[in-house]
Amino acid sequence: MYHLEKIETSEYDKHQTYKVRKGDTLQAVARELGVEAQELRRYHNIYCPIQDLIEADFKNHLELVILAPEKKEVKTNEGIARKLKKISLANDFRLPFLPERINENYKIQYTSEVGDEIDITEMKISVKWLAVDNNRYHLFEIDRASEIYINGKAPDTMMSELALKAAEVLYPLKIVVNEYGKWIDIHNYNEIENRWGRIKREILDYYEGEVAEAYIEHTENALENSETLLASISSDYFLRVFFNGIHLGYTSDYSFKNEISFPLEKEEESMFKVQQKIAQHLDDSDLIKVEQKGDYIDLSDGIQYGYAPWKGNYNAAFFLNSDSYCIEKINLECSIEYDEPLKITVHIELLQEDEIKSNS
Incomplete structure (x- = not known):
């Protein structure tokens, strides 16, 4: 059921994968693997190339799904345990901000889902x-x-x-x-x-x-x-996602609670109560991972009259270079379950040198 597969895309070389078969769907594969479909999609989308992102379901060309590791220690081909590398923060547990090193190109994808209507916008910035x-x-x-x-x-x-x-x-x-x-x-x-x-x-x-x-x-x-x-x-x-203000002082357990506003609806801010934390060790790609995960805060007047509050979620993952502390990748998913569900997904990924040359 689980495979390690080698293809040209280097990201797939670093992770455990599932080989997509004819007729597979996101829900069916999630059931087969014994995981939640949302979690399967979330982990795959964190590490996959932007053209292989899973939206409502698998894309026709998708060959492999990246799987979350079962153990914190990842085995190499020789069977030797990979030593976890601890992240480096400033003395006050602050995530350093070294913007002088930033001169980069990124590819962006926004996915807007309103009810059953889905629109995907792609650009480079x-x-x-x-x-x-x-x-x-x-x-x-x-x-x-x-x-x-x-x-x-x-x-x-x-x-x-x-x-x-x-x-x-x-x-x-x-x-x-x-x-x-x-x-x-x-x-x-x-x-x-x-x-x-x-x-x-x-x-x-x-x-x-x-x-x-x-x-x-x-x-x-x-x-x-x-x-x-x-x-x-x-x-x-x-601007709101990339310049999110994550370079703060964290607690000794690398986390704190925070309230975040996000323009899920244009020109209207939605509030979310989140747990913001930094993974204490570098990930498989030697990147620093910062997460913001939490729930929607319903500030509408309906609660005063006995109506059940609207529910929603905010999940963001930032991946930073461990030397420069510059952003290499961001995945954000934000949603509210109104009468007509509303969700925004944002993927930002650093353009590689060969991609920049091919576009110039």
Whole structure:
């Protein structure tokens, strides 16, 4: 039932795997292995290449499913136990933040599930550290590649094209990040405002009608001042997930309880009570793993009138380079069981050198 399989994708070489057979489904394989389907998908998605992510079910091309190890010690091919490597933190149990080393490219996938409707957006984003001031506020430049795919293809509707064209005004985006790695402000509002003149002319030259006018009005309302712009992009999944502020001081048992807000619904914050912890040892890939796991806090008025609270979950896993403490991979899944269930899944993964060259 359990296999160690060798294929070209290096991630699969490091883990125990299950070979997918014709007719297999996520639920059926989970039952066969005696695990929860959600946990099987969660562990696989943490370590697999982004094209092999399991969504509602297995993709047609998927050959192997990565399995969680049964023991903390992993055996090598020679049968010798792999020695666990303890992570290194600062003296106050703080996870170091060394942003000066960040100049990376990432591939991003957002999956939005509203009821039975699923939309998947894929893009590439670059992150570059620029400077730091005396108060330890860091300046980063964020840029987005022009190629964006929605449900596996380039945008092919007027509304999608307009939305992406209007969003071009933001990039390159310069942001301010505090000493804990949390995004707190926009730095280049004036540049963005000046950039809008050119993009607006391009929209008017190519598009016409009420839809184009509505996008222009919406963008100009967002650009009214720096505060309205910050509020407008506060729901940006990449900025909220990547600059989450995980570089904090932890307790001696490497964990603490926290409340986290996340824009599960656009321009509306959802609150979650989570346990935030760092794995005390490096994982199989010698990465530092930081987890945030918890439940939705229902702040609606319905509870006062005897209605059962809405339920939801927040699960995030950050994987950091053990030398630079820079992020290499993030998996986040956030959901609320409304009358119509709502779930957002975010996967961020460092682009490898060969992928960058093939795209240049």
